[in-house]
Amino acid sequence: xxxxTTILSCNATPSVTGFTIMTELNLASIDVGTDHxxxxxxxxxxxxxxxxxxxxxxAGSTIVSVTSRMDYQxxxxxxxxxVIQLLILDSGGSTLYxxxxxxxxxxxxxxxxxxxxxxxxxxxxxxxxxxTESDINGLQLKLNFAAESGGNQFGxxxxxxxxxxxxxxxxxxxxxxxxxxxxxxxxxxxxLKDIL
Numbered sequence: 001x002x003x004x005t006t007i008l009s010c011n012a013t014p015s016v017t018g019f020t021i022m023t024e025l026n027l028a029s030i031d032v033g034t035d036h037x038x039x040x041x042x043x044x045x046x047x048x049x050x051x052x053x054x055x056x057x058x059a060g061s062t063i064v065s066v067t068s069r070m071d072y073q074x075x076x077x078x079x080x081x082x083v084i085q086l087l088i089l090d091s092g093g094s095t096l097y098x099x100x101x102x103x104x105x106x107x108x109x110x111x112x113x114x115x116x117x118x119x120x121x122x123x124x125x126x127x128x129x130x131x132t133e134s135d136i137n138g139l140q141l142k143l144n145f146a147a148e149s150g151g152n153q154f155g156x157x158x159x160x161x162x163x164x165x166x167x168x169x170x171x172x173x174x175x176x177x178x179x180x181x182x183x184x185x186x187x188x189x190x191x192l193k194d195i196l
Contacts, residue, residue: 062166082147
């Protein structure tokens with residue numbers, strides 16, 4: 001059964017608290033592979049909360065897992081470590097899962113670079129129930145700058161999103177019987193149906 005990977009990006013202007021510089025660019029416009037320069041700025045105790053794209057599943061498809069992801073960079077200063085939490089929230093804003101990352105600017109390092117951090121793959125919406133399309137379509141992400149050590153430096157936040165892996169149903173094998181002539185399909189698809 002084939003699997004598909006989809007990255008759900010921010011789809012609304014984020015809510016930013018606790019840092020007066022806030023975002024320099026609209027975080028909602030960020031997607032994988034775009035320029036990450038000065039996308040969002042966070043400092044200790046600041047947060048960014050945003051809604052995400054929706055997903056549309058085909059008939060019979062299921063959700064295998066959901067994984068949080070972000071791009072992050074410490075703004076200079078060697079020997080600095082940040083503690084960044086990335087929370088997956090349900091549609092009501094309650095926390096379902098929390099992933100914690102510790103970006104570090106190593107001692108002696110002349111400059112940090114944007115790094116991608118990925119959380120744990122979550123296979124259920126609540127620890128026991130499988131994800132549904134409506135579960136996914138109500139999710140939000142919240143970044144929390146929880147702590148820092150080695151000096152006070154803010155961070156650049158790049159893409160925040162969810163990696164969703166879905167599984168399609170197996171392709172049912174069928175037969176096509178043609179006694180004569182040529183069949184040419186220039187676009188579209190052929191659907192096999194049982195004939196009684």
